[in-house]
Structure formats: structure tokens, C-alpha cells
Amino acid sequence: MCDHRLWQDVGPIDAYPNVFAAITQSDSIEALAQNVLKTVEGPIIPVGFSMGAIVSLMMAKLAPERLVGMVLSSTNCTADLPERSAARLSQQAHVKDGRLSAIVRDELKPHYLSPATQGQKRAQILDLTLEMGLALGQDVFLRQSEALRTRPALCNVINNFAGPILVLAGADDSLCPPAWHTAMAARTSRANFVEIEGAGHLVPLEQPAAFKQAISTWLTNLQATLKQEMNA
Numbered sequence: 001m002c003d004h005r006l007w008q009d010v011g012p013i014d015a016y017p018n019v020f021a022a023i024t025q026s027d028s029i030e031a032l033a034q035n036v037l038k039t040v041e042g043p044i045i046p047v048g049f050s051m052g053a054i055v056s057l058m059m060a061k062l063a064p065e066r067l068v069g070m071v072l073s074s075t076n077c078t079a080d081l082p083e084r085s086a087a088r089l090s091q092q093a094h095v096k097d098g099r100l101s102a103i104v105r106d107e108l109k110p111h112y113l114s115p116a117t118q119g120q121k122r123a124q125i126l127d128l129t130l131e132m133g134l135a136l137g138q139d140v141f142l143r144q145s146e147a148l149r150t151r152p153a154l155c156n157v158i159n160n161f162a163g164p165i166l167v168l169a170g171a172d173d174s175l176c177p178p179a180w181h182t183a184m185a186a187r188t189s190r191a192n193f194v195e196i197e198g199a200g201h202l203v204p205l206e207q208p209a210a211f212k213q214a215i216s217t218w219l220t221n222l223q224a225t226l227k228q229e230m231n232a
Contacts, residue, residue: 001132013212027142029148045067054075067163071168095141105130171198194218
């Protein structure tokens with residue numbers, strides 16, 4: 001339940017066309033991936049955060065030839081865990097009863113941030129997450145919740161993907177712990193893992209400079225590798 005403001009402090013990644021792809025239109029991860037592939041032209045390096053990273057994995061499954069590489073942050077490549085699937089159904093029922101604000105405020109936000117994010121910064125990020133959730137609204141919540149609940153396991157996509165992968169995790173992410181990310185990165189020799197200190201789940205808002213630097217460094221190395229391969 002994040003809109004373009006998730007990236008407001010990260011800013012554009014230099015030397016690349018940056019396109020924000022909304023993933024709000026469907027209750028299916030596959031349909032969302034197909035929509036991004038249709039609306040974004042040319043070769044793609046998706047920078048996927050949380051649910052966006054799951055959509056990125058589906059894009060790699062559907063059209064691996066379109067993806068030069070992938071950045072997967074704060075995410076999980078498995079199907080929905082049974083306890084989370086049950087919790088999503090409960091949340092959906094409450095949201096249908098008009099309790100979107102309470103669900104975002106009381107059940108989602110407490111899992112988002114690192115203990116290191118305190119003071120005014122913490123208050124501003126929590127306020128923004130509530131604003132984004134309410135701006136997207138009930139229908140988007142229900143679609144995204146159902147897409148996550150019914151998603152397939154996509155871990156084998158990592159094994160089979162021919163391009164490079166950057167896996168990013170907040171050191172204090174309790175929603176998608178770093179161990180999940182190291183396990184994803186271990187699936188292929190083409191993956192790099194970076195852990196961002198002082199961040200929980202919302203790495204782009206908690207540590208935007210470190211998040212951007214990790215991606216920029218990886219892209220620079222990727223460019224150099226591609227250039228070497230072309231000249232070989």
C-alpha cells in the first residue's frame with residue numbers, strides 16, 4: 001500500500017530512465033506483472049520493493065528476455081505463509097467493514113520500521129505510510145492483499161534467471177527478515193546481497209541514501225560487466 005512517494009527520498013537513479021510502475025490494478029501477481037511488461041518499453045531492470053519485488057520475479061518468469069537484471073528488496077519469494085494468508089483474510093473482512101485506517105495504523109505500521117528510526121523521522125514515515133494507504137483506498141488494499149495471499153512460489157525463478165540480481169534487506173526488517181534475503185541470494189552465483197543498517201522493512205524511506213548507493217554501485221558494476229562481455 002505504497003505509491004510513488006515511497007521513492008521520494010531516493011530520487012532518480014542517474015544515467016537510467018526511471019519509470020514508476022503502479023501495481024494496483026489487479027488481484028493477481030501474474031496480471032500485475034503482465035501489465036508492467038506491457039506499459040514499460042524496452043529492456044528492464046526492475047527495482048522491486050516488497051510486493052513490487054514479487055511482481056518483478058513474476059516478470060522474470062514470464063519474460064526473462066526483457067529483464068537485464070533485478071533488484072529485490074524487503075521481500076519473500078515463497079508462496080504466502082499459512083498464518084499470513086489467514087491474517088490477510090481477516091484484514092480483508094475488516095477493510096470491507098470500513099476499517100482500512102485501523103488496519104493500516106494498528107496492524108501494518110508496527111511491523112515497518114527499525115528501532116533505530118526514532119523521533120521526528122519515525123513520526124513522518126509512519127504518517128506517510130498511513131497517508132499512502134488511505135490515498136490508495138479500500139479497493140486497492142483488497143486487490144493487493146488478495147494478490148499476495150494467492151501468489152505462487154517464485155523462488156525457482158531466481159535459480160533460473162540468467163541475469164544479475166541485487167538482493168537488499170533492512171537489518172531490522174521483522175516482516176521480511178534478512179535471513180530470507182540471504183537464502184534468496186544463495187540460490188544463484190549471480191546474486192549480490194546487501195544488508196542496510198538502521199532500516200526495517202521500509203528501507204527506501206528509512207535509509208534512502210544507503211539504498212540508492214547500493215543500487216548505484218551495483219548498476220555501475222553491471223555496466224562494466226556488460227561492456228566487457230560486448231568487447232570479448
